[in-house]
Amino acid sequence: MKHDEQLLIRSTTVLGVIRDGKAALGSDGQMTLGNTVLKHSTRKTRRLYHGQIIAxxxxxxxxxxxxxxxxEEKLEAFSGRLERAAVELARDWRTDKYLRRLEAMLxxxxxEKALIISGTGDVIEPEDGIVAIGSGSMYALAAARSLLAHTTLSxxxxxxxxxxxxxxxxxxxxDHIVIEEV
Incomplete structure (x- = not known):
C-alpha cells in the first residue's frame, strides 16, 4: 500500500429515504484514517433552510x-428552491478554482425530493427517492431498496x-447512527 493510500480518510455512510410524504436522512459516526478509527460519533448531517431540508x-x-x-447560501439566495440551489452549487463547484479542489459529496x-450533488458537477435525483453516499453507500442502498419494496417500514x-x-x-x-426527519 502506498503512503498516500494509508493516510486517505475513509468514513461515512449517509442514506436518505422518502416514503409516504416523509423523509429521513441518517449517517453512521465513524471517521477513519488509513486503517485506524479516529472517532466513533462524528455528526455528518445538518438541517438547512428553516429545518425543511436535511443534508x-x-x-x-x-x-x-x-x-x-x-x-445554504444558495438556498437563501433562491428562496429555498432546492433544485436551483443544487444546480448553482454544482456549477460553482466545477468552475471555481478554490471549490473544485474540495473533495466531498452531498x-x-x-x-418531496432527494438529490446527490457531486464535485464533478452532477446533480442526481434518484428515481426511487433513495440517496446514498460514502464508503458503505452501496450496502445501505441495496438494503433500503429491498426494505422500501417489501415492507411497510417508515x-x-x-x-x-x-x-x-x-x-x-x-x-x-x-452503528453509531444519527437520523434526522422532515
Missing part, C-alpha cells in the same frame, strides 16, 4: 462543511435498518 456529507469534513455553507432530502426505520446492515458489512461504517 449529509461524505468526504473530507472541512471540505464538506464548506460546501454545506455554500449550499446527499440532500426534503419530504422512512426513518428503513434508514436505521439499512445503516445497521451497512455497518455489519463495511469496515468504514459503524
Amino acid at each position: 449529509g456529507f461524505a468526504g473530507a469534513t472541512a471540505d464538506a462543511v464548506t460546501l454545506l455553507d455554500r449550499f 446527499a440532500i432530502v426534503t419530504a 422512512a426513518r426505520e428503513i434508514v436505521h435498518e439499512s445503516l445497521k446492515i451497512a455497518a455489519d458489512i463495511c469496515i468504514y461504517t459503524n
Whole structure:
C-alpha cells in the first residue's frame, strides 16, 4: 500500500429515504484514517433552510462543511428552491478554482425530493427517492431498496435498518447512527 493510500480518510455512510410524504436522512459516526478509527460519533448531517431540508456529507469534513455553507447560501439566495440551489452549487463547484479542489459529496432530502450533488458537477435525483453516499453507500442502498419494496417500514426505520446492515458489512461504517426527519 502506498503512503498516500494509508493516510486517505475513509468514513461515512449517509442514506436518505422518502416514503409516504416523509423523509429521513441518517449517517453512521465513524471517521477513519488509513486503517485506524479516529472517532466513533462524528455528526455528518445538518438541517438547512428553516429545518425543511436535511443534508449529509461524505468526504473530507472541512471540505464538506464548506460546501454545506455554500449550499445554504444558495438556498437563501433562491428562496429555498432546492433544485436551483443544487444546480448553482454544482456549477460553482466545477468552475471555481478554490471549490473544485474540495473533495466531498452531498446527499440532500426534503419530504418531496432527494438529490446527490457531486464535485464533478452532477446533480442526481434518484428515481426511487433513495440517496446514498460514502464508503458503505452501496450496502445501505441495496438494503433500503429491498426494505422500501417489501415492507411497510417508515422512512426513518428503513434508514436505521439499512445503516445497521451497512455497518455489519463495511469496515468504514459503524452503528453509531444519527437520523434526522422532515
